[in-house]
Amino acid sequence: MSKPRAVILLSGGLDSATVLAIARSQGFDCYALSFDYGQRHKAELDACRRIASDLGAVEHRVLSIGLGEFGGSALTDLDLAVPDKQEPGIPITYVPARNTVFLSLALGYAEVIGAWDIFIGVNAVDYSGYPDCRPAFIKAFEQMANVATKAAVEGEEQLHVRAPLMDLSKADIIRMGARLGVDYGLTVSCYQADEAGRACGICDSCRLRAEGFRAARIADPTPYQKKNTKS
Template sequence: MNAADAANAVVLLSGGLDSATTLAIARSRGFRCHCLSLDYGQRHRVELTAARRVAASLEAAAHRMLQLDLAAFGGSALTDENIAVPTGGLAPGIPVTYVPARNTIMLALALAWAEVLGACDIFVGVNAVDYSGYPDCRPEFIRAFEAMANLATKAAAEGRYLHLHAPLIDLSKAEIIRLGSGLGVDYALTVSCYQADEAGRACGVCESCRLRRAGFVAAGIPDPTPYLAAPAA
């Protein structure tokens, strides 16, 4: 199949490790990938620069950046500067880095673009194994959103049903890294840290840094992440 004949897909691209791997997977399946990133007022906005690098590296057909200020609501350490990002390790329960309704909003925007493109496929890099307790990363949520989308759109009413792909949902971080490495993902281009500086250097101690670092160790692959401090165990 040549590029002109490939089916369109919308891929949510944050600029982090998981979304970069998801883009590589969608590309490997023959889709023309239209990447969507959201500037939602996150404190780690440098991830958006990473998203541009990743989209270019993996030859996305298009990349759009939308602005939606979820910081106006706050309620998360990622959107409210008055709430500290936890650095003491992973704790039980839903962490303060959970952003209310973020994945629901992002998927709704992806759905809108998919309808315009005539795309029946959306890819999202949520993960229910090495995740941080976020309720909108669970398989139940993915199934429910797909069902809702197929009730809510003109495309579905006309028989063109949406498929919501979450190819990382059951993988460990190490499995994700091995898979992405095999598909040519350059993880040095990605930013996962919740409080990375403007140069993209990671703090090494937030929950996202801990999961990322542990994944590279378990995968037996060198970690290309520039850390401001020695990575926490």
Template sequence: MIDSASPATPPKAVILLSGGLDSATVLAIAREQGYACYCLSVDYGQKHRAELDAAVRVAKALGAIEHRVAKIDIGQFGGSALTDPTLAVPTDGVQPGIPITYVPARNTILLALSLAWAEVLDARHVFVGVNAVDYSGYPDCRPAFVQAFENLANLATKAAVEGAKLTVHAPLIDLSKADIVRAGTRLGVDYGLTVSCYQADDAGRACGSCDACRLRREGFAAAGLADPTHYQNA
């Protein structure tokens, strides 16, 4: 929740914004809680680059103070179907274990970038849209990871050493996808602006069969809300 800053000067927060459903919801939550939101998206070599265009739309629609896109090509190392053109995105349903769509160290790197910008902004808060309920089994989406990164941030930064503790917020961590959709809808998120698909086309239209599409579609169905996703075969 919000800290003791003056009501006339809302506290700053860096919001990791991928352009997908979860991160758009997190931005809406941070805004509702009274934070001045600075959004960071990362061009990390992902094949589904339409999400970066979606992030621009979402940041504008939800009133971000500033939105930046940082470029760091972790995709050059391969190892994930989201970055390696020789690896296919699975479309046979969510399976047990860590899937090939896991990008090695992605959330660690993205949070580190957000931490760097937060220090420059004199911000004490970072928001990330990780979820440990309806998700694909990624190890860097677990509560233990979020807590460990917050501990690291408060050991490794000039701001923290000088007494300005940083908090990593993961407001979706224990929510189902349906709960996330309901929360965002209540806060006025236009999910038609977002892109969650692992293999969206250049226009941002979703494949409808990857894990991200399945979880998203099931979330809207369970919430009893219309799915505004733009599908390739619609």
């Protein structure tokens, strides 16, 4: 019998790489989907390609969409600085409606290839305060997906949006990924990595990543820029 198919949202960071490994370990044929959405750097897209190949994705697609044309985020507007410390509330690195758009396109992809599962690496423990990384959002999107698609309305199955990292700490995620054979040296998490994929060491994403490796007691393979090496 053929394996069930799943669409995996792959950003190039350690969370999405871990989710791809989880989906593979659960017996899914994995179809990875990444986005060139106008982000500050393309190093994460190079990371996506490396991860998809290393973890055996059946297919990996990169879609170009114009979220950067709207701006409104330090990740898509070069006039806005990426903060070097954690901010109260929802930070300027939040990209308006990003996960809603990403999941919508993943839903279309899933319907075409006959997949009933979409995996996303959102996390409500060690996360940056984004509203589209919360359980209520994932639940609401799944409910919408099951009334908005031909596959769900006419089919005998329900679509599932799976967020297996939702309740895990960053250290727990890293430990799980290490057990599943994830090479975190292939990943890029930094909000302002250079063209070679080297991390700044000071943004919120770098902080969470570094703290996660320390707490997991696993060597951090992250390459850092010389001018901003971590302390």
